[in-house]
Amino acid sequence: MCFNMMDEDWERIIEHSIEGFPMQERDAILEIWNDWLLTSPTTPFYTNWEEFASLRDDPNTLYSETRIYIKKIRNKIRDMEIPQTNRQRFARALAAVASIFVVFFMAISRLFSKSE
Numbered sequence: 001m002c003f004n005m006m007d008e009d010w011e012r013i014i015e016h017s018i019e020g021f022p023m024q025e026r027d028a029i030l031e032i033w034n035d036w037l038l039t040s041p042t043t044p045f046y047t048n049w050e051e052f053a054s055l056r057d058d059p060n061t062l063y064s065e066t067r068i069y070i071k072k073i074r075n076k077i078r079d080m081e082i083p084q085t086n087r088q089r090f091a092r093a094l095a096a097v098a099s100i101f102v103v104f105f106m107a108i109s110r111l112f113s114k115s116e
Helices: 008-019 023-038 045-056 065-081 086-115
Strands: none
Touching (some): 008 023, 008 065, 023 045, 045 065
């Protein structure tokens, strides 16, 4: 699914995702997003976004919440630009089910260890 540069619907989907971020990060990410749109990005958009956004992130910090939200936007753009194959969808669903079982078994294990 290749789309024309910043289709209106495409922009709205990303902006809607940004609106779901915490207030402190939302304004910063939205500013980066709008600045990026003004640069007339080229394909692949997800790598172009990551390169542009990384210039605004502090490379000396080991962890920043801004970096996490920048990566969330990158992943969303990548998912829209490069659709997943059926095998990838199946693997993601399988990983989600497996993580639920891990949490469930850990809870049961903890319950039994407390009863001893």
